[in-house]
Amino acid sequence: GLFYTNRIFTGGIVYTNIFFDAEKLNDRYLAYIPLLCALLEETGLPGIPYYEVSSRMDILSGSWYISNISESCTDGSVRKYLMVRFAALEEKARESASFMFEILKNGCLDDTDRIKAVITSIRNDLKEEIFDNGHYIAAMAASGRLSESSYMYSLWNGIPQLQFLESLDTDNEEQMKETARILEQ
Numbered sequence: 001g002l003f004y005t006n007r008i009f010t011g012g013i014v015y016t017n018i019f020f021d022a023e024k025l026n027d028r029y030l031a032y033i034p035l036l037c038a039l040l041e042e043t044g045l046p047g048i049p050y051y052e053v054s055s056r057m058d059i060l061s062g063s064w065y066i067s068n069i070s071e072s073c074t075d076g077s078v079r080k081y082l083m084v085r086f087a088a089l090e091e092k093a094r095e096s097a098s099f100m101f102e103i104l105k106n107g108c109l110d111d112t113d114r115i116k117a118v119i120t121s122i123r124n125d126l127k128e129e130i131f132d133n134g135h136y137i138a139a140m141a142a143s144g145r146l147s148e149s150s151y152m153y154s155l156w157n158g159i160p161q162l163q164f165l166e167s168l169d170t171d172n173e174e175q176m177k178e179t180a181r182i183l184e185q
Contacts, residue, residue: 013094015085018100022068022080027155029182031164033068033082034156036109036183039118040066043107050114053103060096062084070152092164109183112176119148123165130162 011019044050057064064086070078084104088096108114130137137158139150154160169175 001102011086012090013014014062014090014128015087016093016097016100018084019069020082023083025080029185030080030152030155031161031178032182033080034161034177035042035115035122035165037066037068037082038122039109039115039183040103040107042114042118043103043109044111044114045102045108047107050108050111057086057096057103058123059100060092060099061088063087064096068156069158070149072149076148078152080152091179110177110180112173112180115176115179115183116170119165119168123162126157149179 022030025033041054042050043053045053048056064082064084066082068081069083070080072078084100086096086100137154168179
């Protein structure tokens, strides 16, 4: 991997961005990335419930989140990533990074009750987003055949993502176990 640092004045705050390449994933697995990001933000660790993990990360870091991101390159291609971003005071930067890597490495992605709750939450948020910004969502969907970046936006944030989430039957325990297995992969 690559590691870049910028030494600029930030008032004693260390800003960290970590990108995990999602280029090699096919559309089936790419559709799971928003769910994976949301679940990692709300995951527990072995012996630590999710609300304590979240609370500890909030204490260590002034802000943090995990999200999917795609960006257009000058050659017309689109790069796809899972991005982890957090900011912490210099004296807490190492501890914040260490705890974040603990979440990424050992997050309880097999907790089907958490998966169900996160799916429901994302579905509701996405429905509200589509309702509030339907014109933009429709434009991205319409241009998805013309532009890979519009296609990725739609796959991760639009109607295809909602359809994908709706296809996950949270009442079907076997399907939730299969979803957990895919997320762990």
